[in-house]
Amino acid sequence: MKNPSSKKLFAAKLSISTAVSLSLMKFIVGLLTGSMAVLSSAIDSMLDILMSGVNFLAIRHAEQPADDDHAYGHGKFETMAALIQALVIGGSGVWILIESVRRLISGSTPSKLGSGMIVLIVSVIASWLISRYLVKVAKETDSAALRADSLHFAMDVYTNIALAAGLLVIHFFHLPWLDPLLSLFVGGYILYEAIKLARHAMYDVLDTQLPEDLRKKIEKAIEIHGGDMLSCHNLRTRKSGSRKIIDFHLTVCKNLTVDESHRITELLEDQIEAELNNADITIHVEPCHRHDCPENPNSCEAQIIHSVIGNK
Numbered sequence: 001m002k003n004p005s006s007k008k009l010f011a012a013k014l015s016i017s018t019a020v021s022l023s024l025m026k027f028i029v030g031l032l033t034g035s036m037a038v039l040s041s042a043i044d045s046m047l048d049i050l051m052s053g054v055n056f057l058a059i060r061h062a063e064q065p066a067d068d069d070h071a072y073g074h075g076k077f078e079t080m081a082a083l084i085q086a087l088v089i090g091g092s093g094v095w096i097l098i099e100s101v102r103r104l105i106s107g108s109t110p111s112k113l114g115s116g117m118i119v120l121i122v123s124v125i126a127s128w129l130i131s132r133y134l135v136k137v138a139k140e141t142d143s144a145a146l147r148a149d150s151l152h153f154a155m156d157v158y159t160n161i162a163l164a165a166g167l168l169v170i171h172f173f174h175l176p177w178l179d180p181l182l183s184l185f186v187g188g189y190i191l192y193e194a195i196k197l198a199r200h201a202m203y204d205v206l207d208t209q210l211p212e213d214l215r216k217k218i219e220k221a222i223e224i225h226g227g228d229m230l231s232c233h234n235l236r237t238r239k240s241g242s243r244k245i246i247d248f249h250l251t252v253c254k255n256l257t258v259d260e261s262h263r264i265t266e267l268l269e270d271q272i273e274a275e276l277n278n279a280d281i282t283i284h285v286e287p288c289h290r291h292d293c294p295e296n297p298n299s300c301e302a303q304i305i306h307s308v309i310g311n312k
Contacts, residue, residue, distance in 0.1 A: 005063045008146060011137040012056035015149050018130045019048035022123050022156075029119045038119060040096045040183045041160055044190065045123070047092050048152050051085045055145040062145075062241045072280065075241020078145040079204040085148055086198035089190055096187030103180035117171075120164040127156035142242035142278060144204065148197055155193055159186045210237040210244060214276060218246060221271040234284075246272065247282040254287035261285045 026042035058081030066073045134150035137143070163182050170178050209215065215237060222232050235248040250268070252261050265283040273279050 005059075007137050008059045008063070008141050008143050009056065011134055011146055012052060012059050012149070015052040015130060015134060015146075015153075016049060016056060018126060018153075019045055019052050022126060023049055026119055026123065038163070040100070040186050041120065041123065041156070041163060043092055043096065044152075044156060044159070044186070047088055048149075048156070050088060051081075051152060052149055054081045054084055055149050057081075058145050059143065072240050072245060073243055075239070075243045076204065078143065078241040079201050081145045082148045082197060082201035083205070085152075086194045086201060089152075089197070090194035093187045093189075093191030093194055096183055096190065100180040100183040100187060103183075104177060117164050117168060120160045124157055124160045124164070127153040127160065131157060144201070144239075144241065148201075151193065151197065155189065159189060162186075204239050204241075207238040210239065210246075214244070217275045218248075218272055221275050222248075222268060224271070242278055244276050244279045246276075246279055247284070249284045249286055251286045251288050254289065 023042055023045035026038055026045055030039035030042045055078075058077040062073075062075050062077040064074045131150050131153035134146050134153065138146035138150055162185065169175060215235065218235065218237070219232075231251045233249050233251075235246070237244065237246050239245065250265065252264060256264075262285075265285060268283060269281045272281055
């Protein structure tokens with residue numbers, strides 16, 4: 001069975017191969033037919049080549065272990081790849097919008113639409129298959145880069161279905177203006193997805209907290225396996241690529257030995273890691289200073305688990 005790193009690299013290579021094949025096919029047919037719809041789809045596939053290549057390099061660097069200069073590892077290479085993708089995809093969306101408006105004004109008419117329609121249908125099938133595979137690997141490895149890559153191919157599925165349907169309408173009802181109009185839709189959709197992709201990448205750059213459902217899992221693990229702790233507070237979370245970085249404060253009975261306190265933190269780290277996978281956990285232990293301390297941890301009635309979602 002492949003390890004997560006090998007899975008991600010194989011998926012990235014497969015993504016590049018698929019994008020190259022689709023791009024060449026669309027570009028040749030687009031030039032032969034003069035269809036802006038097919039050409040805009042070809043440009044989108046060319047960008048998929050670039051972005052899949054960036055993803056491959058980012059994943060390869062992100063999997064490198066931590067070193068003296070990068071104590072938390074190199075996971076944010078994936079985040080930077082997502083930001084680069086967002087910028088390039090957004091630029092392509094703007095270009096398609098401008099070119100589509102120009103063709104609407106000039107009244108350019110595509111020809112040989114049958115070939116373009118066949119190419120788009122083939123693209124839909126190939127894009128759907130690779131998109132499903134990338135989604136599967138992205139979920140298994142929690143890879144932001146592969147998740148972004150799967151989004152590209154999913155976009156291709158929806159836009160190419162719309163474009164193929166539009167070419168059918170153009171062919172049977174002789175509406176040449178529909179070709180650049182459909183490209184306007186594609187350009188607008190690409191620009192929208194680029195903005196959304198950039199926003200999610202910025203969450204990691206700005207060290208935004210993990211989603212609430214993951215923080216609830218952390219809280220549940222602490223409540224179940226907290227041992228002789230009294231309370232937890234100051235939970236802080238963030239992501240570096242697919243790695244989740246977690247730290248919080250744990251209040252324990254002041255009469256516990258260092259070894260006993262350490263065993264509690266080890267248990268918590270193991271349980272949280274089991275819940276979240278690929279987590280870097282730091283627990284700061286604090287002694288309890290209750291005024292009514294019974295001086296015996298087994299007699300203490302204050303073993304209350306406080307919520308760790310907020311800062312105390």
